[in-house]
Amino acid sequence: MARPNGRRAVQILLVEDSPADVELTSEALSEAGTETNLHVVNDGEEALSFLHRSDGYDEAVRPDLIILDLNLPKKDGREVLTEVKQDPALKRIPVLVLTTSDAEIDIYDTYNLHANCYLTKPVDLDGFIDMFEALDRFWLRLVRFSS
Numbered sequence: 001m002a003r004p005n006g007r008r009a010v011q012i013l014l015v016e017d018s019p020a021d022v023e024l025t026s027e028a029l030s031e032a033g034t035e036t037n038l039h040v041v042n043d044g045e046e047a048l049s050f051l052h053r054s055d056g057y058d059e060a061v062r063p064d065l066i067i068l069d070l071n072l073p074k075k076d077g078r079e080v081l082t083e084v085k086q087d088p089a090l091k092r093i094p095v096l097v098l099t100t101s102d103a104e105i106d107i108y109d110t111y112n113l114h115a116n117c118y119l120t121k122p123v124d125l126d127g128f129i130d131m132f133e134a135l136d137r138f139w140l141r142l143v144r145f146s147s
């Protein structure tokens with residue numbers, strides 16, 4: 001299916017410290033079918049280096065979409081979100097928060113920091129596949145991105 005953004009693969013930055021969740025996300029994304037390039041970083045500092053193309057990431061691509069865990073080593077997801085949404089060059093990149101937390105305060109806080117959506121992690125692969133099928137249809141096929 002042709003994407004509104006053209007035919008190139010969608011560049012996704014996944015900020016996730018749990019190897020199991022990286023695996024589940026990657027598996028669910030490939031099941032969903034849209035051609036993507038998944039770039040994985042494991043903590044908040046690394047995420048910001050990737051986005052700023054610094055500290056060894058000078059070849060990093062600008063992601064079309066960021067999938068962000070909240071609880072991360074070094075800098076947590078809230079700090080990453082704050083920096084992204086305050087940066088004129090980065091703030092247009094949609095940030096999908098994907099976390100184990102379903103606490104109202106986390107939902108409230110992350111929307112206050114301009115997250116584009118808040119998702120609670122499914123418990124197993126089937127759940128991830130269902131979620132990423134929906135996410136694929138909306139965020140990867142329908143939504144248009146800005147540079």
Ligand SMILES: [Mg+2]
Pocket residue numbers: 016017018069070071072
């Ligand atoms: Mg985590």
